Every structure is written in structure tokens, then in C-alpha cells.
Amino acid sequence: MNEFMKKFSLTKPIIQAPMAGGITKPRLASAVSNQGALGSLASGYLTPDLLEQQIKEIFELTDAPFQINVFVPLGLEMPPKDQIKKWKENIPLANQVNQFTSVQEEWDDFYQKIDLILKYKVKACSFTFDLPPEDAVKELKTAGCCLIGTASTVEEALLMEERGMDIVVLQGSEAGGHRGAFLPSKGESAVGLMALIPQAADALSVPVIAAGGMIDHRGVKAALTLGAQGVQIGSAFLICHESNAHPVHKQKILEANEADTKLTTLFSGKEARGIVNKWMEENEQFETQTLPYPYQNTLTKAMRQKASLQNNHDQMSLWAGQGIRSLTEEISVKQLLNQLCQEDIKI
């Protein structure tokens, strides 16, 4: 049992990725935690009230540790009006948006969620999109909460460690969904795990967790061989029975292959990997002109919601990683965890 597993008394070195947008709910997270891996709630798009409801619910379903993931606000100011106008004209239903969440409101939301994590003594809190602010880090650490940061390069991972993270999740280029990259880089900040894990493991003192493209025991063993202490799995949990992902999203993952995904900013303004669909194809030439997160995200919200209601994959965000060729049937969390940890893993 390594340091990461010891922290949570895990029997499996697996984290279920905190997939926001309604995919991850207490049912999925508790099923994972009850099997000896670390389940996750994703608070990113939840109001504090809804998060509190989910926390209460998960405590009914499991006594085992779980984590809550929080988006760190980027604090980017409103883009120029003409850019907003252009996108409002281009994105279906975007003209319904009358105002955006202010930076202050984003931070209020963030701190209300931190307060809930403290109030309910949640065992672990993970951060995505940026370094968490020092005051939140201090409060959570004082309360004994284990802190998990997300990094896509060694430089980012080192900053996360310096900020007080107890564990750093390394997001490989293979990973589906939003990228956690927060530093400018000279080249591509999306680095394959085969290269990223050993370079980060050598540089950091805290345990690193590998995220991206792994779907079975071979990936888990390879990541541990490369120096990770655990593996974070997204797409493979997304298609589980217990996951609340949209049936069309699940179906698209079951059908898709490894070269069907790409990184796009067209849905949210922040780079994320998803299965290419009509919205991405039709707007490819505008990839570099999207509004920064969360503005683009706010404008595409009604379009995505309508697409969900109509089971229309053309305008949904079909987040998925590069391991999806091997995902061909919906199984249970228990079955998946058995595939991931088929035999004893020596660590």
C-alpha cells in the first residue's frame, strides 16, 4: 500500500474522475468508494445548495472517503462586447443570455463550496483550472482535508506542491474533458502520460496520480511502473450503469475510436477533449476566437441543454479520452474496478 492509498485506506489505487455537468452524482461516487477506490463529486457546475444536497446524499450511501472537486475561478474579465455579440449570433439560443456571472460571484460560489467541505468534514478536496488561493488551502489543511491539485506539466505540478497540495493529479494529453493547464507554455502543454509521469515523479516529493486514456489493468500497472501512485479514470466510469451521463453520451463513447476525439474550446472557451461532432466541425475555423471561460460556456449552455433534451449528439459536449476504442459495453462500477485491478498490484 503506497502513500496515496494509505491516506484514504484504499484497496485499489484508483480515483474516479470528478466529471462535472451532471455525470458524477452520489450514486456513482459512492459505488466507487464502497469498492475501495476514491469516488468523487464534481461541484463545478453545481450551486452550493445542490452541492450540499449531494453531500448529504452521499453520506447516506457510503462511510468510505470521497473527494469533492472544485473549479478555481480564472477571474478573467468580460471580453469586448463585439466579440460577445458575434458569438451570440453564431450560437443557437445564446441570445437568451442577458448577463454573465461576475468574477466576484464566481469567488463567492468557490468559498461557499469550501465552507461546505469544511462543514461536512469531507476527506479530500481537489482543484481544477488553477492554483487554489492560499487562504482556502490554509483553512482546509488546518481542518485535515487532503488537498489534490491538477497539473498538465511538471512546472505546474511543482507549483501545486509548493502551494501545499498533498497529491497532484497529472493530466496527460490522453485525458477527456477540460484541461487543467494554467500556465502559459512555449509549446504544447498537453503531454502524453508516458513522458509526463516519470518526469513529474522525479521532480515532486508528493504522490502523483496519472489521468488520461487508461481503461484496464494494463494502464494501471503501466502508470504505477512509470512512477504514479494511482490512476484517475474518467471515460470508463462515465459509461458505467451507476453514472448519470446522458445515454447519448454513453452511446457515442461505446461507438467511438481513439482518433475520434480532439481538443476544442468551442463549447466552454477552455480546451477540452471530446468526440468530434457537428458543432465542432462546423465551427472549426473559430477555435482560436472563442471567448474565455466561463463566457463561452455560458453562451453555449442553452444549446447544450436543448440538445440533451432532444437526444441530439450534434450539439452536446461529448467529453471523452483517447482510450475509448476498448469501451464497448456498459458495465457496473464493480466490474470496471475488477478490470482495472485484476490482480494484486505490488506497490
Added chain:
Amino acid sequence: MNEFMKKFSLTKPIIQAPMAGGITKPRLASAVSNQGALGSLASGYLTPDLLEQQIKEIFELTDAPFQINVFVPLGLEMPPKDQIKKWKENIPLANQVNQFTSVQEEWDDFYQKIDLILKYKVKACSFTFDLPPEDAVKELKTAGCCLIGTASTVEEALLMEERGMDIVVLQGSEAGGHRGAFLPSKGESAVGLMALIPQAADALSVPVIAAGGMIDHRGVKAALTLGAQGVQIGSAFLICHESNAHPVHKQKILEANEADTKLTTLFSGKEARGIVNKWMEENEQFETQTLPYPYQNTLTKAMRQKASLQNNHDQMSLWAGQGIRSLTEEISVKQLLNQLCQEDIKI
């Protein structure tokens, strides 16, 4: 000893990547082969005469098997004159180019190289850029030459197997230098090895070799765990004493980190991963407008040659993979192979 190692009586499951452009010469390839791994000559930018010279030379230096890599011509017709004119105006010294190699000349060059491989009974021939033509495959196989194809997706790997390849090299997104992708894909055809290896190993019957971002024994072990029978290493051999790479290229790799590289078409017209430099930065907005290979390559040749002569990294192609943070000193091929196969690898 697995099937791949048996084919060449190797003691180490390692291929030295065939890096064209003067990096890989008989000295490097023979040093690798003499240590029980598979050395490679890169015929891509050599004339048949120069290739023959290198073949004679390597036979003086080793009795062990080695391979020769051949570029498969893409056969793309000349781009429109106005596009050529635009690039001639933009690329330093490009106005020296009066004519391009014709598609027929490219094929003549290809078949002359195949004839040399047959004449000298070279043990293995690898192909990059496309499926090799059926007549060449047939001739080489009849002569007992082991054929190695390059693929970046499972679909490409399956086509390579179908075409008669005995081994398929899976080029992960981590890999430096030119991408071997040859099929259009819905999303990104650059897939991380962590996802690519198991998906391809499950689909293919012939041995697969992993290429990209690996620099030490952890990467080798992880690749074998994922289902590869061997590992192809580029950047780490490029900086070896025995490599003929430009000293500035070596130095840049020794200094660079994992997020300093990106895929670019600006040097050759074909996507390749290299350390970001001034030429790439200044022309970033033209990435999607480059001429197809080999036309862009022909136009940048004089610029690159002058940059090499002047030790000017701003206009050289600094090909490198994503594992380069860990490469910090020039070592010998023997030292590198000991790092890659530190202990016995059970396969």
C-alpha cells in the same frame, strides 16, 4: 525473449529510431546493433548512392542486424503557383529553388533504395509516411527481409498488418520528428501511447513497438506492460556521443522541457514535433497554409542548411519528443541502453 526480439536475436527490446537528415549514420546505428538492440539507418533524405555508401560502412562496423528506413512517397501533385510564390517570398533563401522533385523521381528514388536493401540482404526495412506499395512488399518478403510499418492509430496499424508488415511501430503523440499518420481521421490522429498501445495490441496479431517520449527503463517496462514487444527511442539516442545530430540540436534538447515542443508543418509541410523556435513562432498563423510534403520541405532546405552552418537554432528543425526534461547530459549508446534496460525485462 518475445517474437520481436527473436526475429533479430536481440538482447534488448529496443529500436533506435531512424532519424533522417544526417542524425543517424552508421556510427550510431552500429553502436546500437553491437549492444544487442536494433540500429537503424534513415534513407529518407539520402540519395541512393549515399545510402549504398552507408550500407557498406555499417557492414564494416557490425555483424549484427540493423534496419533501413524508407520514406514512402506521398505522390502529391505540385501545389498552385500562387501558393508556392507566397512561400518563396516568406522563406529565407527559398527563391534559390528552381524546380521540385517530381512524383516520378520520388518513386524512382524509392525503388532504387529497395533494390539496395535487396542487394545487400539488409535484415529489416521500415516504412514511414504511408503504406508501402504491394510490389515492393512482395519482393522484400520473398527475399526474407523483415518489414516494419509505422502507424499512429489502430486503423492505420491494421492496414499495415494487412499489407504484410511483420512488425508495426505505434507512433504515440509524444514522439518527436515527423508523424507517420497517413489516413484522414475524425479527430486527432496523435494518440498518447498509454491509450494507443493496448488498443492496438488487442487489435493486431503481429508484434507492436511503442515510439514516443520514453527515456529510461520505466518507459520501456510500461510499454511492455501495455502490450508492446519493444520500444523505439529517438531523442535519447539523438543526444548520444555516437549521434551525428547538430551540436546545437543536442544542446537545445539538453536544455528543453516537456512543454517546449509542438507539432508543426512549417518546416516540411508534414506534421512533426520539435522544440518551438523563432521560425515556428513567427509563422504560427500560417500553420494551416503550408505546402504539402515535400514541397514545403524543399523550400525550407536552404534556410535550414544555412542555419546549421551558422549554429543558428532559430531556423533549424529541432525535432524532439516529450520526454526531454530528463535528458540532461550527452552519454554513450552503451550507457543509454543500460539505462533503458537496467534490469532483466520479463517478456
